[in-house]
Amino acid sequence: MSRKIKLIWDFRGPASAKTAEHHEIHLKEYIIAEKLSPNITGFEILNEMYATAFMVVTDETMIQVRDALKPHRGEVFES
Template identity: 75%
Template sequence: MDRKLKLIWDFRGPVALKTAEHHEKHLKEYISIEKLAIDITGFEELNEMHSIAFMVVNEKDMIPVRDALKPHRGEVYTNK
């Protein structure tokens, strides 16, 4: 099984959650336009001033997605 990576975009400030929520819509649009076999995206509030949007990709597909979308960071995805 291919390892999965979680690409993460960080948003900070009083409107971080709304920004992360909106960014997820753009991630879904990208997936649709590029016809990618990705189905895990989301957004999450870490605290009232820091939220994230994320997309999970197979490790073998990470480089072109990373280069196109420029996430702030990434981590190995574990389905909790």
């Protein structure tokens, strides 16, 4: 079983929550267009000035997605 990686985009400022929420829409569109799995995305509002959007990819697709979408960071995904 391959390892899952959570790719994360950070958004800061008063519009961070809306930006992260909107960014998730584009991540979902990318997953559909590229026929990727797993189909796990989301966004988290950490406070009024900081939010993140994320998608989970496998080790095999991580390089392709990283180079195409340029996430700010990544971490091993624990489901």
